[in-house]
Amino acid sequence: MKALVQRVSEASVSVDGAVIGRAGPGVLVLVCAIQGDTDALPSRMAAKIAKLRIFRDEAGRMNRSLLDTGGAALVVSQFTLAADTRTGNRPGFSTAAAPEIGARLYEALAAELSALGVPVETGRFGADMKVALVNDGPVTIPLEITG
Secondary structure: OEEEEEEEEEEEEEEOOEEEEEEOOEEEEEEEOEOOOOOOHHHHHHHHHHHOOOEEOOOOOEEEOHHHHOOEEEEEEOHHHHOEOOOOOOOEOOOEOOHHHHHHHHHHHHHHHHHOOOOEEEOOOOOOEEEEEEEEEEEEEEEEOOO
16 A cells, blocks of 8 residues: 655635635645555554654644644545656556555545544545645655555
8 A cells, every 4th residue: 555645734626616625734645555555554554643743843843643633634546656657658556456446445544544533524436626726945855565
């Protein structure tokens, strides 16, 4: 399972011109399930995201987590994180999980984050979405959980 976590002052996702999810301050999490990912991974990914120390403390150092700050998460599916660009100029996405598995793991990640006490809003799996954000820092952290 791959994720791109961006610390944001605000973020939103729209479908057909209507905002369906928003968060901030907190994180925007772009997430992609990979072939072979198991049902155990969303819990591990959620714990990593919730505890990731990417927020400033009183001294201005990145020492605080979403759980410490009470920040929110906007979780958006993005299968293009599975892009293989090793050859040619057109990315391949054959390593992405099948849509039914990807949707299940995406929804599980959002539920696990919420269960940890993080306020969560989501995009719509498989939809053509427009994502707006103000990246704070900028801070962008790639995560990959396997096994």
